[in-house]
Amino acid sequence: MNKKPENPFFTTISIPDEYFCDRKKETLDLINGLKNGYNIVLKSPRRIGKSSLIKHVFLQPEIAGQYNTLYIDIYGTKCAADFIREFQNGFLSASFAKFERGRKSVLSMLRNLYFEVQTTPGGELSGARIGFDGETRISFTLQEMFNFLEQTNKPNIVVFDEFQQIQYYPERMSAILRSFVQQMNNTHFIFSGSSRHLLSQMFDMPNEPFYKSAKSMDLNIISIESYREFCRSMFRLYGKEIEDTAIDLVYHLFCGNTYDMQQVMKAAFAGAVKTRAVDVDAIIATIQLILFDKDKDFRENLNRLDNQKERRVLFCIANEGLATGLTSASTMKRYGLDNASSVQNALRNLCGDKLNMVAKVGRSHYKLQDKFFELWLAKMNHTFDAKVANAGVLFEAVREIEG
Ligand SMILES: Nc1ncnc2c1ncn2[C@@H]1O[C@H](COP(=O)(O)OP(=O)(O)OP(=O)(O)O)[C@@H](O)[C@H]1O
Ligand SMILES: [Mg+2]
Known part of the structure; x- marks a missing residue:
C-alpha cells in the first residue's frame, strides 16, 4: 500500500480504493455490464460520484489488467473540433500509449490527423479548420481513431464524461458518433453525464441516433x-x-x-x-x-443579482430549503414579494444558465443548487440554527420529491 495520505477524505476524482466509500454494487454492475459487451449510460445529479466511480472501476483488476481505458471529459467542449481534440488527448493518456511502441503508433496516427485537418498555413497546430469541410471530414478524422481502437490487442473502454454536451454542438454529433459506435466490436463505451433530461432525450427517444443503444444506470446518493x-x-x-x-x-x-x-x-x-x-x-x-x-465568493454571487425581487425570491427559497407555492398570497406577503409575474421572472432568471443558482425539483418545487450558499444565506437571515434543527425533515422531503 502507498503512504497514508494526511487526510483520508478525498475531494478529487481519483481516489485510492482504501479511501473510496462503498459503491460495491455499482462497481460490480458496471464491470459486469462492460464485460458482457454493453455500452452504458451513467446518470446522476452533479457531484454525486459518477466520475469517481468510473475511475474506481478502472482500477479494479478485472478492468485494469484486461482493457485499455480512455477517459474523455468533454465538459468544456463546444463543437466537434473540441471533441476531437479531447479524444486525441485521451489517446495519449491511454494505457496503450504508455509504452514506447504504443506511444509511437498513437503519435504517428495523431500526427497524420493534425496535418490532415489541424494545421494552420503557418504550420501551427490548430483545431479551427476541422469544422470547415463539414461532417464528412469530421467523420474521416474520427474514423482513424475508431479504426485504431478496433485493432488494439486488448479491448478498450472509452468513457465520454459529460456526454450531453454534444447536444449543444453546431454539428449533428450524435448521428456522426452513433455510426461509429454501433460498428465497434473491440470497444465498449460509457456515456456519463449530469443532465438527466438531455441524456434521457438522447437515449430514450425513438427519433434520436442513440436510441436504446446503451444500458442505463442511475447513480444514487451513497446510503x-x-x-x-x-x-x-x-x-x-x-x-x-x-x-x-x-x-x-x-x-x-x-x-x-x-x-x-x-x-x-x-x-x-x-x-x-x-x-x-x-x-x-x-x-x-x-x-x-x-x-x-466562502464568504467573499457568496457575496459576489449575491451581487450578480441586479434587482431586489431576485434577492427576495432567492432568500425565500434558501429559507424554505424546498420551496413551493411561491406565488401564493401568504408566501408573497411573508417574503415581501408583491406580484406573481415578477416572482415568475425572478425564478426564471435564478434557474437560467446565466445565474444557475436555483434548481427545479419535481414539478413545482425549487431549491438552491449549492447547499453551502443556502446555509450562508440562512446565516445572513439568522435562520441557520433552525436549518440545522430541521435538517432531517428537509432531507426526507427532498428525497420524497426527487424520488
Ligand atoms: N465513493 C466515494 N468515496 C469517497 N468520495 C467520493 C466518492 N464518490 C465521489 N466522491 C467525492 O465526491 C466528489 C464528487 O464526485 P464526482 O466528481 O465523481 O461526481 P460527478 O457525479 O462526476 O460530478 P459532476 O456531475 O460534477 O461531474 C469527488 O470530489 C470525490 O472526491
Ligand atoms: Mg463528473
Missing part, C-alpha cells in the same frame, strides 16, 4: 449507513473518533451530496484531535468555518 461506516472507519484509521449524530447531520444537511459531505469531513478531520470525538457542535463549527472561507 447513510455506508457513509456513517466509512467516516467512522476513516477517523479510526488515524486514531480519531467521530460521533454518528455528527455524521448524520452532515448527511442530512447536504442531502447526501458526496462532494459537499467530503468537503465537510475533510475539514472536520483536519481539525480533530485524538483525545476528543468530533460531535455535532464540532461539525457545526466546521461548517461555519467553511462558510467563512
Whole structure:
C-alpha cells in the first residue's frame, strides 16, 4: 500500500480504493455490464460520484489488467473540433500509449490527423479548420481513431464524461458518433453525464441516433449507513473518533451530496484531535468555518443579482430549503414579494444558465443548487440554527420529491 495520505477524505476524482466509500454494487454492475459487451449510460445529479466511480472501476483488476481505458471529459467542449481534440488527448493518456511502441503508433496516427485537418498555413497546430469541410471530414478524422481502437490487442473502454454536451454542438454529433459506435466490436463505451433530461432525450427517444443503444444506470446518493461506516472507519484509521449524530447531520444537511459531505469531513478531520470525538457542535463549527472561507465568493454571487425581487425570491427559497407555492398570497406577503409575474421572472432568471443558482425539483418545487450558499444565506437571515434543527425533515422531503 502507498503512504497514508494526511487526510483520508478525498475531494478529487481519483481516489485510492482504501479511501473510496462503498459503491460495491455499482462497481460490480458496471464491470459486469462492460464485460458482457454493453455500452452504458451513467446518470446522476452533479457531484454525486459518477466520475469517481468510473475511475474506481478502472482500477479494479478485472478492468485494469484486461482493457485499455480512455477517459474523455468533454465538459468544456463546444463543437466537434473540441471533441476531437479531447479524444486525441485521451489517446495519449491511454494505457496503450504508455509504452514506447504504443506511444509511437498513437503519435504517428495523431500526427497524420493534425496535418490532415489541424494545421494552420503557418504550420501551427490548430483545431479551427476541422469544422470547415463539414461532417464528412469530421467523420474521416474520427474514423482513424475508431479504426485504431478496433485493432488494439486488448479491448478498450472509452468513457465520454459529460456526454450531453454534444447536444449543444453546431454539428449533428450524435448521428456522426452513433455510426461509429454501433460498428465497434473491440470497444465498449460509457456515456456519463449530469443532465438527466438531455441524456434521457438522447437515449430514450425513438427519433434520436442513440436510441436504446446503451444500458442505463442511475447513480444514487451513497446510503447513510455506508457513509456513517466509512467516516467512522476513516477517523479510526488515524486514531480519531467521530460521533454518528455528527455524521448524520452532515448527511442530512447536504442531502447526501458526496462532494459537499467530503468537503465537510475533510475539514472536520483536519481539525480533530485524538483525545476528543468530533460531535455535532464540532461539525457545526466546521461548517461555519467553511462558510467563512466562502464568504467573499457568496457575496459576489449575491451581487450578480441586479434587482431586489431576485434577492427576495432567492432568500425565500434558501429559507424554505424546498420551496413551493411561491406565488401564493401568504408566501408573497411573508417574503415581501408583491406580484406573481415578477416572482415568475425572478425564478426564471435564478434557474437560467446565466445565474444557475436555483434548481427545479419535481414539478413545482425549487431549491438552491449549492447547499453551502443556502446555509450562508440562512446565516445572513439568522435562520441557520433552525436549518440545522430541521435538517432531517428537509432531507426526507427532498428525497420524497426527487424520488
Ligand atoms: N465513493 C466515494 N468515496 C469517497 N468520495 C467520493 C466518492 N464518490 C465521489 N466522491 C467525492 O465526491 C466528489 C464528487 O464526485 P464526482 O466528481 O465523481 O461526481 P460527478 O457525479 O462526476 O460530478 P459532476 O456531475 O460534477 O461531474 C469527488 O470530489 C470525490 O472526491
Ligand atoms: Mg463528473
